[in-house]
Amino acid sequence: MPDPGPADPGGHNWPGAGNALGSEPSAYLRQHANNPVFWRPFGDEAFAFAAERDVPVFLSIGYAACHWCHVMAHESFEDQEIADYLNAHFVPVKVDREERPDVDSVYMAATQAISGEGGWPMSVFLTPEGLAFHAGTYFPPTPLPGRPSFRNVLEAVHDAWMERRDGVEQNARGLAATMANTQMAAAVRLDGPPELLDPAVLAEAVRLLARSEDPDAGGFGNAPKFPPSAVLEFLIRHSTVPSDTADAARDMAGRALAGMARSALCDQLDGGFARYSVTADWSVPHFEKMLYDNAQLLRVYAHWVRRGGDEVFTAEEGAAVASRCADWMLDSLLLAGGGLASSLDADTVVDGVHHEGATYLWTNEALMDALGPGDALAVAAIMNIGARGTVSTLGSPLHPGRSLTHAEAQLWERVRPRLLAARDLRSQPARDDKVVAGWNGIAVAALAEAGAVLDRPDLVQAAEAVARYLVDVHWDSGARQLVRVSHDSKARGIGGLLEDYAFCADGLLALYAVTGHSCWYAAAEDIIRAACTRFTENGNLSDSTGESAQVFNAQGQLPSLDPFDNATPSGASAFAGALLSYAAYSGSHDHRVMGGNILGLLPPLATQAPRVAGWLLATAQAALAGPVEAAVAGPESPLRRELHLALLKSPSPGLVVALQPDPDGASPEGGIVDVPLLLQRAGGPEGEPLVYLCHGMVCERPLGDVPAILARLAAMASSSQSAS
Template structure:
């Protein structure tokens, strides 16, 4: 439902004139830009704008009600190229700022800090304008209802797109002259959105339906229809890393079935295509957010923690699966190692946590240039390498005389497997090129810490460290986990805070995805280290999430952090089951519940995971590309998941048994390692899966393989454990 017709101003009518406020002089109390002390780098980027920005919150909306003007809501993120463009063109322009300040209360939102705000107003923007993206520009009533919206608006009119000033004038005219129609449309849009919400779609007041195993091969077949078999991945441009879907395909390939080979092949093509492309920085190993082209050759250069955490885990899981001839485990191990090293080297903060992102743009001479740090020309290669190597590298890495991104050049990427000779050349010149590139201006880093994304990183670093035999990566995971426990988690109030900056938690409580991803991270770290503290923290989080996000038997993505968001949703709790750049909160919560139930033996939490998986059948058979993590969780549930309890005191054999389990591709395998203190005398402090488990009578370690806390006869030999896991996978299929 769109706003009522805006009238002549929308097509470029003359600017209004008026009193002092319209010409830039603030004539109301507290008129100023209020973003300077915000934890978000994106908000602080706008702290010097002449626009009187305020952060999203009750104060801003109360101020709008007091002035009887609409709220102009601008949503973006620090690494967003077009956000920078609109800021430079419009928000840094004094005349535009004067008009905006006079007739609106301008509010800035970092979508990474407030995904709840971003989600509801993105849905409104798509309903109103038929498009979505960032920067997002939304006009709201003082109680938070959207009535007009769009994305990027240029400073002058373009074909099919009015200028930002035209839009501001038209919205102001409609607000003053046709208020009743504006408010009626806003209420109608909120009602329509309430009807589309899934806040009541997951119910916990009854047993779940039995999961139909046929859903998974049907999803594989449907995914194959949208695959790009040449470049890898799914769909056409722009193309994003399909991380959650690939996790499902890898798990499905590990469980014998008629579609396992097809799943393995699709995963191999996508992983190989991304690894050899410009999406992956061939010098430092980090992955860009997406590709503008279907063949992954022109990236959009921002590098996000959440993408790299998921991709690190995927490439490590491909190593664990064993790879195939299209994409070997050895090549995957190299990609995973470089990605992990990039995360630690480029995003690690002094306090041990990981920053959110690196910007898409590099500022050169005061001007933002997209990807400038990463682009090469034949001339710049010659300057770094000399003529002979430069010519060979340009040919090998697709650097031509004409830049593929801009006149500044092209990103390095082979788009194929290198020959042995090329590999030797690349190993020799890569450090030289990286050192040369490091002398250039570098993109800005957004140093806010997001709880959920750091939870994803804990799981990825811990598992990659175990699979690749890299204890340094496990240590990095422990440092991140310590930060989350110390800064983000308040054990007294049982609240996880979503964002921190400079080691201080700020803003709203965590959303469902934050609790789910941090639980996932702590449980993965427990499996690798056997440190019971991580299991106990995961247990606290999962129990707190059950209290916080389940109300009257229904699951929601947030716990009412904002009255305005609640109003915009038609005063209904919302649950979005679709994966985006990260798994949906619901899917992540289902996976965390399933793993926790396997450790704890909690039938209640296993049933809750099953209730959420009830969302899967219609999604899997119609839109599996947005249901990857639900599919991956379903694959783990159908496999058991298998529970492995490693009992007995530390010894070389116990370490071998533990390592073999961590390197098993069994879908959703849960690993518990008995602590050397044995817990308290009565065993109360031990993880439930380990209760009453012991080593052999001679003291040697043993592994108990279990399902639903019912364990088989213990095994004390690595080969026997591996054989039994394979047999259990066959039985589950």
């Protein structure tokens, strides 16, 4: 069907006209269901419609908690004249990037190549085959310096499509070819011998990270500043292994953890972390709260506690931060069905108007109303609430920006419940109830390990509940497929990506280590083996299985693998970690080799861009230090629990822990599965529990007391560094 053109500016005459997002389960897509724009969900039908009409696709990508997505929606997508023009000359398509990160990833790469910037909302113009030819991010309703208006962009793209089609399509094909070449450079061969890891690469990464550190506020780089969770995991692991750079790694990790914990990035009332700070000193957050950030940070803070902290940021302060973060996750994101929701919005809607961070902002007057004059003045001084708001006229976020004195800490603990109760009476940000498999997998690992380290069995129980949801709702055992997204305890039908399989497997293995319930090991094994089949072809690893022809076209018709960490670790690095842990439990040489081959991505990244290779670095550190395999054998007893807990609280980066099932007990999750690491293990002659330690495929004499075990783990860490 030809383009209806100016004679039909509303575009109301063709079949199927209208906004098609009303029945979509995605909260982000439903936010746009009442726009006058004739949005369609991403899929073959939308692109076929564009081909039929011979018009480009306008692809808009965002997510439910995104502040600037709300702004552009209000300014442009709710404007009838802009909508009429968009409907007449394009097929508008909406994508929730959290549902379809494969779509987001390829068009983000195109956007950065075309415009030199990236972010959300993302605005991309595509041929009906899915090839990108023009892109940007936020476009205002009227021109700003260096940024054209959205209407100007639409008119320019339409003119180019009508008058210079050959050039447009040639440029689009050229961009796809460039992206294909990039993919070839990042390819991972899984069927050859892995390269030997060089500890010098990790030490050099620490030195490079030190050059970009902000030693005053903590963290890396300038504003906007994001929580460097994967990098911190590497630094903590590196600091536990004797080397010339161990102390530097410890200090950088401690400064970052302290800076974030004492800042506005961390909600000082209920403990959740915001997505990032718009200032370098963490004082003005971007207020959306994401499951993936908080799950990663919970795990990192728990690992800092396990490490023992340092003088700048003690284990006790780290434990308090971790505990509050875990409580926030469960209080704010846990759904009735058992999964964890994706996020809380950056904005709060007050009287129909979006206000960024309105729930979290305080003025002197608001403090006075909640606390009375005496406490209000003291809290304002401690928590940086001044006469002028740092975010907006609605006020400033509470944050000390430093460690509190003993008296200040006592005051804060006394008034905090009253302030939280007062804040709970305000309008609250919306929650995106979408359950994402991979992010819930990260949360399972974090809750399980934090529960062990913090002596909080309720967190371990919560981890088991989330894991059960993943196995029951997201894992199709018959098809051997993991589904990425669910809503209302129903799978969405979007196939999981490599990162989903990797994060879920890693979480289930971590849960097995803490509980000893072998059903979690069996579920992780199923997921890992399915991923090895699903995401490898001709000896190459890919992030997705090519479910979308348009995405496949846009990336030059080659499998895509992004080795760089983003808000979460890359799928490749997470899969390497899961493979190496599984190989330590199972003894599988093939999976150990596969994990080692993925680590072959590391050397150029570690020496050029370590800030986006944090999880590869962390996994490599664990691989160099291990695997250290600990099998706890013998019947249930207080001593066995003590030995098991000592292992779980060990900071040894290459350690995996297996707990022999009690023959007189039963796993609450079902039958007992044989874990190869436990085969032929037995307690002592008097029935006393023993720990079998193996390192470098060599097993030592079993030990039965905690000091001896900890001493051997420390010796293994030292020997692994010197031997490597």
